[in-house]
Amino acid sequence: MTFSLNVTGSDLILMLPEIILTLWLCGILIVDFAMPKLPKEQLAYLSVCGLAIVLANLVWFDLEGVSGALFANMFVLDRMALFFKILIVGATMLVLLASRDYVQRFRFFKGEYYFLVLMSALGMMLMASPNDLLSMFITLEFSTFGFYVLVAYLREDAASNEAGLKFFILGVFAAGLLTYGISLVYGETGKIVFSEIAATAWTPGLTIGFLLIFASLGFKIGAVPFHSWIPDTYHGAPTPITAFLSIAPKAATFAILVRLFFVSLAALKPAWVLLLVGVSILSMTYGNIVAIAQKNIKRLLAYSGIAQIGNVLIGLAAGTKMGEDAILFYLLTYVFANVGAFAVVIAVSNLIRSDEIEDYSGLNRRSPFLAFAMLVFLLSLAGVPPLAGFIGKLYIFLAAIKEELYTLIMVGLVNIVISMYYYLIIVKKMYINEPIDRSPLTVSPSMQAVIYVGLAGTLVLGIYPKPFIEWAVAATLMFSNFAPAAAVAPVVLPFGG
Amino acid sequence: MAVPLSAYIVVSAVLFTTGLIGVLIRRNFIIVLMSVEIMLNAANINLVAFSHYLESMAGQIIALFIIAIAAGEAAVGLAIIIVVFRGKISTNVDEMNLLKW
Numbered sequence: 001m002t003f004s005l006n007v008t009g010s011d012l013i014l015m016l017p018e019i020i021l022t023l024w025l026c027g028i029l030i031v032d033f034a035m036p037k038l039p040k041e042q043l044a045y046l047s048v049c050g051l052a053i054v055l056a057n058l059v060w061f062d063l064e065g066v067s068g069a070l071f072a073n074m075f076v077l078d079r080m081a082l083f084f085k086i087l088i089v090g091a092t093m094l095v096l097l098a099s100r101d102y103v104q105r106f107r108f109f110k111g112e113y114y115f116l117v118l119m120s121a122l123g124m125m126l127m128a129s130p131n132d133l134l135s136m137f138i139t140l141e142f143s144t145f146g147f148y149v150l151v152a153y154l155r156e157d158a159a160s161n162e163a164g165l166k167f168f169i170l171g172v173f174a175a176g177l178l179t180y181g182i183s184l185v186y187g188e189t190g191k192i193v194f195s196e197i198a199a200t201a202w203t204p205g206l207t208i209g210f211l212l213i214f215a216s217l218g219f220k221i222g223a224v225p226f227h228s229w230i231p232d233t234y235h236g237a238p239t240p241i242t243a244f245l246s247i248a249p250k251a252a253t254f255a256i257l258v259r260l261f262f263v264s265l266a267a268l269k270p271a272w273v274l275l276l277v278g279v280s281i282l283s284m285t286y287g288n289i290v291a292i293a294q295k296n297i298k299r300l301l302a303y304s305g306i307a308q309i310g311n312v313l314i315g316l317a318a319g320t321k322m323g324e325d326a327i328l329f330y331l332l333t334y335v336f337a338n339v340g341a342f343a344v345v346i347a348v349s350n351l352i353r354s355d356e357i358e359d360y361s362g363l364n365r366r367s368p369f370l371a372f373a374m375l376v377f378l379l380s381l382a383g384v385p386p387l388a389g390f391i392g393k394l395y396i397f398l399a400a401i402k403e404e405l406y407t408l409i410m411v412g413l414v415n416i417v418i419s420m421y422y423y424l425i426i427v428k429k430m431y432i433n434e435p436i437d438r439s440p441l442t443v444s445p446s447m448q449a450v451i452y453v454g455l456a457g458t459l460v461l462g463i464y465p466k467p468f469i470e471w472a473v474a475a476t477l478m479f480s481n482f483a484p485a486a487a488v489a490p491v492v493l494p495f496g497g
Numbered sequence: 498m499a500v501p502l503s504a505y506i507v508v509s510a511v512l513f514t515t516g517l518i519g520v521l522i523r524r525n526f527i528i529v530l531m532s533v534e535i536m537l538n539a540a541n542i543n544l545v546a547f548s549h550y551l552e553s554m555a556g557q558i559i560a561l562f563i564i565a566i567a568a569g570e571a572a573v574g575l576a577i578i579i580v581v582f583r584g585k586i587s588t589n590v591d592e593m594n595l596l597k598w
Contacts, residue, residue, distance in 0.1 A: 134559050141566045148573045152580060161581045168577050169529055172570050173520050176536030179563050180513050183543035186559070187506075190551040 014068050014077045017057045017085065018125055024050035025118040032111030040110040044100045044446075047114045051093045051121070058086050073193050074135040075126075083328055083475040084128035084255040087335060091248050092121040094339045094453060099240035100446045101350050106153065113153065117244065120146030127252035133182045133192040133213075136256055140178070140220065143249060144171050151237040151245070163236025170229040174219035181212030194263040202268070210265065214275070217260075220253040223313060224282040227306050234302035239349055242298055243342030246305045251331045257316060258324055262479055269319050273405075276317035281411045283310030288418040297345050298355050300422065301338070304381060307419060308334060314408055315396045321479045323399040328472040330396055333380065333388035333461050340454025341377035344370050347447040352437075357426060362435025370443060371430045373451045378423040380458045383416055388461035395469070505546035513539035524589055526581075530574050537567045 012019070028047055031038065062082045069076045096117060103110050123143025130136040148171060152164025186192055188209065189200040200206075218226035234242045265272055287307030294300040312334075315327035347370055348363070349355055364371035380389035393416065400409050443451070461468055512535055519532025541560045548556025 134555070134562060137559070138562055138566070141569075145569060145573060148577065152577050155580060158584050161577070161584055164577050165526065165581050168574050169520075169526070169533075172530070172533045172574065173536075175566070175570065176516060176520075176533050176540070179537050179540035180543070182559065183509075183540040183547065183556075186556055187543060187547035187551075190547075190553055192555050192559070 011068070011070050014066065014070050015075070017054045017061070017089075018122060020057060021050065021054050021118065021122050021125065024053070025115055025122065028118065029112070029115045032115070040103060040114075041100055043111055043114045044096055044103070047096050047118055048093050050118070051089050051096070054125075055086065055089045055093070058082055058089060062086065069131065071135075074132050075129050076131040077129060078478055079475040080255065080258070080328075080478070081128040083472065084251060085125045087251050087331060088121060088124045088128065088248050091244070091251070091335050091339060092117065094335075094343070094450050095240050095244040095248075097446050098243065098339070098343045098346050098450045099238075101444050102238060102240050102346055105238075107156065109153075113150070116146045116150050120150065120244070121248070124248050124252040127249075128255045130256060131194055131259065133185060133194075136260075137175075137178060137182060140216075140253075140256070141175060143252065144175075144220075147171075147241070147245060147249070150241045151233055153238050153241065157236075159236040160238065161236075163233045167229050167233040167237075170219060174216040174226075177212045177219075178216035181209045181216065184209030184212070194259055197264045198266055213260070217253055217257055218279065221250045221257075221309050221312075222306055223279050223309050224286045224306060225279075227283070227286070230306055231299050231302045234305070235296060235299050239298065239342060239346045239355070242301075243339055243346070246301065246342065247335050247338055250305075250309060251335070254312065254316075254327060254331065258327065261316065261319070262324070273317055273319055273403075276313055276319075277405060277408050280310045280313035280317055280408060283307060283313065284411060284415040285310075288415050288422075292418070292422045294422075295357055296355050297357050297360065297426070300357065300426075301341060301345070304419065304422075305338070307415060308338075308381065310415070311393065311396060311412065314400050314405075314412055317405060317408060318396075318399040318403045320399060320403060321476055322402060323396075324476045324479060325469070325472045326392070326395040326399045328475055329465070329469055330392035332468060332472070333392035333458070336454050336457030336461065337377045337380040337387075337389055340373060340451060340458065341381065343447060343450040343454060344374045344377065347443050347451070348441070350444070350447070351441045357429060359436070360426060361429050361433035362438075363430040365435050365438065367441040367443065369448075369451075370441065373455055374430060375427055376455055376458055378426060380462070382420045382423045384420075386459075386462045388458045388465070391462055391465045391469075502546060502550045505542060509539045509542040509546070512536075512542065526578050526589075530571065530578075534567055534571065537563055 028043060028050070031046065032043060062079065067078045096114065099113070103113055106113065120143050123139060123146065126139040127143055130139050148164060148168045151167045152161050154160035184205050185197065188203050188206045189197050191197050191200065215226060222230040234246065237245065261272060284307050287303045287305070287310060291300050291303035291307065294303060312327055312330055315323040315330060345355065348360065352359055363374070376387065380387035383389045383393040397409055397412060516532045516536035516539060519535065520529055523529055523532060541563055544556040544560040548554065
């Protein structure tokens with residue numbers, strides 16, 4: 001029974017983005033304590049600067065084609081991990097910019113807010129890379145810890161506390177299922193690395209273990225029947241955190257799901273395709289039908305998020321390289337449209353202190369910019385051409401058609417129609433209904449910046465998706481000859497180490 | 498006399514089920530939190546027993562990490578429960594009814 005770990009300096013370069021972010025967030029905390037007079041908005045810009053450096057580093061890695069494995073194969077850096085890391089860092093930057101004004105509402109701990117957001121971002125960056133059950137568990141919990149606190153951040157607001165508590169209870173419950181699942185898989189195989197698990201014979205214990213792990217990951221992405229925390233948590237949490245929660249952890253969890261299904265469970269594809277088809281149909285239908293009845297915009301976006309996850313699961317159910325490209329591209333379009341929609345919600349809530357859909361009446365008369373931006377984001381979420389969401393949905397459906405999953409596609413198409421209905425109700429309220437209060441609304445520069453980035457992303461991905469699709473296709477090259485024994489990418493370092 | 502592996506697995510399965518039922522039916526947050534800890538420790542027993550019988554180190558290392566993370570969970574969870582308790586003077590699940598559709 002020996003366990004050895006050899007790490008050299010050149011190996012650690014693979015973790016450079018994470019190391020930079022770790023140092024930077026410690027710096028943020030020190031600056032917050034050491035300079036109490038510093039306006040807290042400055043910390044928002046400082047955090048965004050740090051993330052910009054990390055983003056530059058990740059893009060450089062991606063262009064150089066850096067890849068490799070670290071810590072006895074626990075941590076892998078390949079192009080898929082880089083894709084998800086870039087996605088998460090980008091989403092975090094937008095969320096931080098969008099929280100700048102919202103943070104003024106907190107009475108205490110304004111500085112620690114940025115620290116916690118960066119901490120969760122760090123956890124999710126690590127979530128893009130795990131290659132065994134242990135690192136999967138640690139990174140999942142690491143990223144969730146920050147969110148437990150962030151969701152309950154509005155201390156005087158009973159709804160936020162309640163949301164935090166509900167999120168916490170279901171989060172740790174999911175962690176309990178995950179650990180027991182891991183223990184069963186380990187007991188049956190004696191291995192924890194994803195690719196080594198694939199090589200062992202199948203037993204009932206392994207099935208239960210993987211079902212438990214899937215249930216716990218299902219909690220994280222909020223797929224039906226593991227969705228019960230989503231609406232309450234989204235409703236009660238501070239709105240920028242809702243925006244963050246609706247994208248980054250889900251994207252990061254998909255990185256784990258893809259590795260798990262494509263590497264460990266490759267041999268069992270016929271079985272898990274059925275499971276995923278079922279979960280996908282339930283998520284889409286439940287999310288869209290319940291969304292119709294919602295009166296609060298955050299709850300509506302929560303249910304629409306459950307339905308969107310159902311859409312992404314179509315790609316996973318296809319179980320091909322094309323399906324996986326479609327997942328990556330869809331998540332990219334979803335980041336822009338969803339962060340954008342939440343940015344509008346944050347801007348409106350900063351100005352009128354309300355999240356009720358009724359208060360969006362006549363938004364066009366009060367702020368044509370906000371109304372137009374919301375229109376674009378909602379249409380993109382619904383999947384209307386020529387916006388990004390359309391290409392994303394098209395790509396996912398094409399991947400499913402190739403695998404002849406016709407039932408799934410029919411349900412998906414019906415659901416697009418249902419979702420169109422409740423998205424257009426908001427559009428009708430904004431454009432046709434008369435406003436109750438006619439005073440014009442002025443949007444702050446940082447909110448404008450976020451909304452413009454969202455609009456730009458939604459339009460560019462919709463009109464000229466080619467380079468982004470190529471990026472997604474390149475990111476999943478390691479699955480191109482998707483076979484039971486998919487190996488980890490070899491260590492290629494351009495640094496002469 | 499060596500204890501067979503199956504004994505450990507049975508104990509762990511019973512503990513896990515106890516925790517699972519506790520989370521699902523108990524109405525007090527503190528007890529729900531304790532039930533989750535029981536679930537995590539069921540996994541620990543499994544991991545250490547498997548680690549011994551498979552003669553591989555990985556299981557014990559995972560168990561160590563689970564203990565550390567469980568401690569962190571308890572800290573964060575109790576902090577949130579205290580914040581809620583200050584506002585409501587209650588730790589009952591059924592009184593959490595502000596958010597519903």
